[in-house]
Amino acid sequence: MKFSEELVAAGQPILHEIYQHPFVEGIGNGDLPKEALTFYVGQDYNYLNAFIKVYADAIQKSQTRADMAIFAKQIDFILNSEIHPHHNFCNVAGVKYETLQHEPQAPGTYLYNEHMYRAARTGDLIDIVAAMTPCPWTYLEIANRFVK
Template identity: 90%
Template sequence: MKFSEELTTAGQPILDEIIKHPFVQGIANGQLPKEALTFYVGQDFNYLNAFIKVYAAAIQKSQTRADMAIFAKQIDFILNSEIHPHHNFCNVAGVAYESLQHEAQAPGTYLYNEHMYNAARTGDLIDIVAAMTPCPWTYVEIANLLVKEGKNTSDNVFKPWIDFYANMDNPDDSILPEFFALIDREAKQYDRQRLDRVKEAFLKSCEMEWDFWDQAYYQKSWRFVEPLKQYH
């Protein structure tokens, strides 16, 4: 079994729980509270800003221009393409996208961002990619399942979201084959103990993907938010 397959096999139980989450089921059924949608967009905008910075760190740790090109392409994707699913949520919620681009990090977003930053600060290229892969992996899996279940019908207000991430599975659009190939290539130079640390980082990101949906659905902010407002 390839190491990338070992990672996704280990992460499958978490993915199963993500698919069952009420936020994801709301996408499937075309019904979600406005508050959940706006909270999600505000936090995901924040998260993707961190994602771009971690991609830049991956470029610094890349040894070839081919690897650099992978991450450069993904930076461009986030800046110029991944705004479309955000617009879908904003249109359904009836809010301007620009109004949600200055939200403070919620606790789950802060933890997830720091988890990725830590991989960039202290890890090798494989650590960075392992920490980042659960995001595109789970989204593509969710969208493909919803398409398979026939949820991307014209009367589902979240059809654009579903179609966007399902299309990411096309060989010309998906980052996953390149990420998995990079993980498998890099894994050959490490022993089992070291790979277990990589696997731990991957699984932590999988759990934080679940938590990201959960914090948006229930709008989980800081418990003592008032004292923190002066610092945002």
Template identity: 90%
Template structure:
């Protein structure tokens, strides 16, 4: 079994719980509270800003231009394409996207971003990629599941969101397969201890994906947010 297949197998139980989360279920059913949608967009804008920076760190640790190209294309994708699912949520919620681009990081967003930054600060290329891959992996799996269930029907207000992520694999070799291939290429360079660390990084990101949905659905902010406002 390839190392990337081991990661997917280990993460599958968490993905199964993500499928059942009320936010994700709400996308499939076309019904979500406005507050959950706006909270998600504000935090995901924050998260994707960090994602771009960590992709830039991956470029710094890449030995070939082929690897650099993978990450450069993903930076471009986030900056110029991944705004579309955000617009879908904003349109449904009846708010302007621009009004949600200056939100302070909620606790779950802060934790997830720091988890990725730590992989970039202290790890090798395989650590960075393993910490980042659960995001595209889980989103593609969610969208494909909805498509198979016929949830991307014209009467679902979140059809654009579902179609956007389901179509990520349509442009030749998907970024997900490229990232998994990179992990499998790098894995033989490391002993079992390091690979166990990599697997833990992957699984932590899987759980943080679940937590990100949960945070948005219940609008979880800092418990003592008032004293912090003067510094934001």
């Protein structure tokens, strides 16, 4: 078994709780209150700003151009591609994206952002990657489950 497969296997109990979260179920069946969508976009916008900054820290700690290119590509992806789902959510909720870009940080957002910032301040490159990976990886697992 690959190390990545071991991690996904060990994370199954957490993933199952995520699959059953009302927000994730609501995305799956297309039934979410407008407030849930706007709260998500406002917090995710804030969180992705932190994510971009921590990728920049990862570039600082990179030893090779190949590693720098991976992180630079991810920054570009967040800036130019992750805005599309945000726009879609805003269209469904009937609000302007710009109105959700200065929301106060909710406690969960603050804690996860601080977790990433701490890894960047005190850790090596591998610590930064470990702190950042759960989000995109969890999204991938959720998306795979939706398309099954």
